Amino acid sequence: MDSAAACPPCPRKALFQKQRGVTSKHSQTLRKAGYEKNDIMNSKAKIQFEHELTMNLKALDKDCVRTGFCALRIPICQMKARILLGGVRDEKCLDFGASPAETRATETLGRKTERRRLAVSRPRGHSGYLNRAAIGKAMSSCDPVVLNYENCLLRQSDVELLTPPNWLNDNIIAFWFEYLENEVYKDHKKVLGFVCPQVVQYLKFGLPEDVKSTIEGLELDTKQYILFPVNDCRAQTVPGGTHWSLLAYNASENLFEHYDSYPGSCNLPVAESLAKVLAAFLRNSLKGGQPPVIQEMPCTQQVNTYDCGMHVICNAEGLCKKFITKDKRPLTEIVPSSVVARSRDSLKAIIYSLKK
Numbered sequence: 001m002d003s004a005a006a007c008p009p010c011p012r013k014a015l016f017q018k019q020r021g022v023t024s025k026h027s028q029t030l031r032k033a034g035y036e037k038n039d040i041m042n043s044k045a046k047i048q049f050e051h052e053l054t055m056n057l058k059a060l061d062k063d064c065v066r067t068g069f070c071a072l073r074i075p076i077c078q079m080k081a082r083i084l085l086g087g088v089r090d091e092k093c094l095d096f097g098a099s100p101a102e103t104r105a106t107e108t109l110g111r112k113t114e115r116r117r118l119a120v121s122r123p124r125g126h127s128g129y130l131n132r133a134a135i136g137k138a139m140s141s142c143d144p145v146v147l148n149y150e151n152c153l154l155r156q157s158d159v160e161l162l163t164p165p166n167w168l169n170d171n172i173i174a175f176w177f178e179y180l181e182n183e184v185y186k187d188h189k190k191v192l193g194f195v196c197p198q199v200v201q202y203l204k205f206g207l208p209e210d211v212k213s214t215i216e217g218l219e220l221d222t223k224q225y226i227l228f229p230v231n232d233c234r235a236q237t238v239p240g241g242t243h244w245s246l247l248a249y250n251a252s253e254n255l256f257e258h259y260d261s262y263p264g265s266c267n268l269p270v271a272e273s274l275a276k277v278l279a280a281f282l283r284n285s286l287k288g289g290q291p292p293v294i295q296e297m298p299c300t301q302q303v304n305t306y307d308c309g310m311h312v313i314c315n316a317e318g319l320c321k322k323f324i325t326k327d328k329r330p331l332t333e334i335v336p337s338s339v340v341a342r343s344r345d346s347l348k349a350i351i352y353s354l355k356k
Contacts, residue, residue: 168309
């Protein structure tokens, strides 16, 4: 059989045509509804457009599945930002823990969208792109803020990821690291270091001088035990990745410890690469002229395909407790499967308790 005939046609061209159709329909909605300078659209037109946009996105998704290409799983707020606001993305929508389907769909739709901003129709006399206040209003309307805590902002779409079988994104893990640092281990800030996923992603691709300044700015070169959530995303600015693991640096032993809840994952090479980048700048990392080594450490293994982020969260707390209390038990006893199983509900309860 002809191999070309066996392969499903790529709907990329049709996909972009439909995207332009959504944008055109939105422009018509704006013209009909009337447009004020600092407002996206009135509530009636906004509701109408959101409904129409949802229907179009579902249609795109069905087309992708039917043609065997990929399912469209881009978050609604991110897609609205791209179409409604001419390609502007909310920083909090960047998800370095996205599913493979999200990654492929983002790459497909994003190439042309990010290179060429889609202009939004405006009334006569109003030019330029929407200001920051308008962008913020649009994003808040489709994905409201649940919690603004320290350096982390959680939206409704982030909190919903705590319902299984969703994968956790970088915002949830960043919140937990902020919570550990500022609540649970606030008396041990000189000892423990917590690096959020966004910074880890930056360090993976940073120049040596940038890595050095970042580590010094976070005072990581003075810490005794530092935690780095590791994702296998290999793109610096594009959301993606399929797995989370945890890298810890023990300065007293000059040792990197890698905790991976999924056997056979591809995160070890990523962790080794990150450790190599960090080695020259961390405390005792060149002690005795020897670079630090990295070891795979035993930890509780996940029993499904979506709890790797929860294992990172639970392992992070367990390792901190083990280090501070000098607990000799293995991490598998400190963080058994039962702890991971109930951690989603516990984390959600903590988020809503801080909201009050």
